Amino acid sequence: xxxxxxxxxxxxxxxxxxxxxxxxxxxxxxxxxxxxxxxxxxxxxxxxxxxxxxxxxxxxxxxxxxxxxxxxxxxxxxxxxxxxxxxxxxxxxxxxxxxxxxxxxxxxxxxxxxxxxxxxxxxxxxxxxxxxxxxxxxxxxxxxxxxxxxxxxxxxxxxxxxxxxxxxxx
Amino acid sequence: xxxxxxxxxxxxxxxxxxxxxxxxxxxxxxxxxxxxxxxxxxxxxxxxxxxxxxxxxxxxxxxxxxxxxxxxxxxxxxxxxxxxxxxxxxxxxxxxxxxxxxxxxxxxxxxxxxxxxxxxxxxxxxxxxxxxxxxxxxxxxxxxxxxxxxxxxxxxxxxxxxxxxxxxxxxxxxxxxxxxxxxxxxxxxxxxxxxxxxxxxxxxxxxxxxxxxxxxxxxxxxxxxxxxxxxxxxxxxxxxxxxxxxxxxxxxxxxxxxxxxxxxxxxxxxxxxxxxxxxxxxxxxxxxxxxxxxxxxxxxxxxxxxxxxxxxxxxxxxxxxxxxxxxxxxxxxxxxxxxxxxxxxxxxxxxxxxxxxxxxxxxxxxxxxxxxxxxxxxxxxxxxxxxxxxxxxxxxxxxxxxxxxxxxxxx
Numbered sequence: 001x002x003x004x005x006x007x008x009x010x011x012x013x014x015x016x017x018x019x020x021x022x023x024x025x026x027x028x029x030x031x032x033x034x035x036x037x038x039x040x041x042x043x044x045x046x047x048x049x050x051x052x053x054x055x056x057x058x059x060x061x062x063x064x065x066x067x068x069x070x071x072x073x074x075x076x077x078x079x080x081x082x083x084x085x086x087x088x089x090x091x092x093x094x095x096x097x098x099x100x101x102x103x104x105x106x107x108x109x110x111x112x113x114x115x116x117x118x119x120x121x122x123x124x125x126x127x128x129x130x131x132x133x134x135x136x137x138x139x140x141x142x143x144x145x146x147x148x149x150x151x152x153x154x155x156x157x158x159x160x161x162x163x164x165x166x167x168x169x170x
Numbered sequence: 171x172x173x174x175x176x177x178x179x180x181x182x183x184x185x186x187x188x189x190x191x192x193x194x195x196x197x198x199x200x201x202x203x204x205x206x207x208x209x210x211x212x213x214x215x216x217x218x219x220x221x222x223x224x225x226x227x228x229x230x231x232x233x234x235x236x237x238x239x240x241x242x243x244x245x246x247x248x249x250x251x252x253x254x255x256x257x258x259x260x261x262x263x264x265x266x267x268x269x270x271x272x273x274x275x276x277x278x279x280x281x282x283x284x285x286x287x288x289x290x291x292x293x294x295x296x297x298x299x300x301x302x303x304x305x306x307x308x309x310x311x312x313x314x315x316x317x318x319x320x321x322x323x324x325x326x327x328x329x330x331x332x333x334x335x336x337x338x339x340x341x342x343x344x345x346x347x348x349x350x351x352x353x354x355x356x357x358x359x360x361x362x363x364x365x366x367x368x369x370x371x372x373x374x375x376x377x378x379x380x381x382x383x384x385x386x387x388x389x390x391x392x393x394x395x396x397x398x399x400x401x402x403x404x405x406x407x408x409x410x411x412x413x414x415x416x417x418x419x420x421x422x423x424x425x426x427x428x429x430x431x432x433x434x435x436x437x438x439x440x441x442x443x444x445x446x447x448x449x450x451x452x453x454x455x456x457x458x459x460x461x462x463x464x465x466x467x468x469x470x471x472x473x474x475x476x477x478x479x480x481x482x483x484x485x486x487x488x489x490x491x492x493x494x495x496x497x498x499x500x501x502x503x504x505x506x507x508x509x510x511x512x513x514x515x516x517x518x519x520x521x522x523x524x525x526x527x528x529x530x531x532x533x534x535x536x537x538x539x540x541x542x543x544x545x546x547x548x549x550x551x552x553x554x555x556x557x558x559x560x561x562x563x564x565x566x567x568x569x570x571x572x573x574x575x576x577x578x579x580x581x
Contacts, residue, residue, distance in 0.1 A: 131232040
């Protein structure tokens with residue numbers, strides 16, 4: 001690990017009680033959601049992580065609790081290294097403070113995470129759905145949301161599927 | 171939901187995003203709908219206009235959302251490879267490449283040098299085809315309609331080469347984990363050299379058409395300026411960032427697939443307007459030709475995919491004689507391979523910017539989570555910043571210059 005990255009990682013580990021994971025050269029820090037905002041602010045201001053690359057989430061239902069892990073991906077243009085932060089969130093009413101004030105381009109990725117996973121971002125300026133239609137219910141990328149393919153109509157289930165088909169009304 | 175035949179939209183949805191003048195009716199809120207010949211795909215822009223000046227732009231995406239990420243979670247790694255082609259459909263082999271890079275990083279697979287060189291050639295060919303499309307549609311959007319078909323004539327040559335290698339013109343799935351699908355055909359080198367020779371000539375002809383054309387300059391110089399600090403703050407990558415003065419190219423900064431062996435320059439410009447992005451992309455096309463030539467000259471011989479039989483299927487000729495080959499073949503085609511548990515992030519320099527894959531595996535045969543960090547998603551977000559204060563006609567040119575592909579943004 002490079003020395004500046006090591007300094008940043010050590011600082012965050014100590015001050016914000018994070019645990020380090022180094023897998024195949026990718027450095028990930030596991031944080032708790034209370035410490036996230038301050039840690040991100042430190043990364044931006046002190047350690048030159050100018051770019052937020054992505055915000056995404058992983059759903060571990062039903063295997064693990066806490067169910068969601070939010071993942072933030074940062075890149076330092078000056079020093080050319082990456083850092084990832086992982087924040088576990090639990091399943092009922094998951095919410096976390098938005099980092100839109102620190103990185104303005106967190107706006108759309110956070111909207112996507114809300115749309116796909118249902119994780120609420122407090123203080124977000126525009127909490128609307130982004131990929132799904134505005135009136136959609138449900139959060140598609142959760143593991144308990146069905147894939148939604150069309151069931152094949154064989155002879156044994158011909159009538160059942162026929163009932164659900166959208167025929168034009170008379 | 172079933173009763174709504176017409177989806178009614180009113181200003182209520184966007185009340186918090188438009189200025190107060192729109193709510194009183196002083197400025198007009200116009201919908202530049204998803205079906206529009208100038209928006210480069212199904213992009214909906216809600217424009218707030220004061221006469222012809224744009225006050226604010228609210229982009230609305232999601233019309234091409236096909237749930238690729240969710241579908242990938244239910245298919246094995248190799249089957250999902252076919253889905254990845256369809257993300258950024260102008261840069262198909264690049265999408266395959268980034269997916270395979272992520273799997274190879276997870277599984278610590280080795281890729282033989284011949285496969286790496288061919289991957290570089292394929293990636294640069296798709297970069298060329300994407301920039302040719304950019305050039306054609308930019309010309310078309312500014313009114314220079316003849317360049318559109320000239321660029322498509324060159325794209326046909328590239329697609330013919332891809333077809334000779336893989337059998338498919340665009341959605342090739344040629345780059346697979348561990349290497350590539352099969353070796354290039356014997357006429358590959360001759361076709362490619364003829365193409366390179368012709369392409370150098372053609373790029374000069376395209377420059378003659380547009381670079382010093384007074385109408386093109388009037389329409390593009392000083393339009394859609396993105397300042398350097400804004401570009402970095404908003405996470406912009408790719409030619410848009412390089413045109414704003416930042417020298418950042420993933421092929422040089424964090425090289426993958428053997429890019430460090432090739433000698434090429436990264437064109438930048440400090441203006442940050444539409445014309446700067448045009449010059450950056452034209453220069454990138456020339457550098458791509460340079461890389462392809464070097465890769466073709468140095469093309470090493472050897473196998474084209476890894477010999478790790480846990481991930482790469484054996485050749486069919488071995489199946490008759492070797493029991494292990496038969497077992498590996500069976501396991502790979504029924505269950506698929508299972509990379510170790512963990513999460514990685516791999517990125518490539520797509521023609522639009524940095525395209526990255528965050529892949530998490532739980533040790534099973536299906537990807538547990540595969541998220542794409544796509545450049546078009548990030549760039550549509552900064553459209554309002556680049557478009558404030560310009561005319562509607564400039565809007566069209568600015569969208570063309572960012573070079574978005576909606577398959578990339580919506581997934």
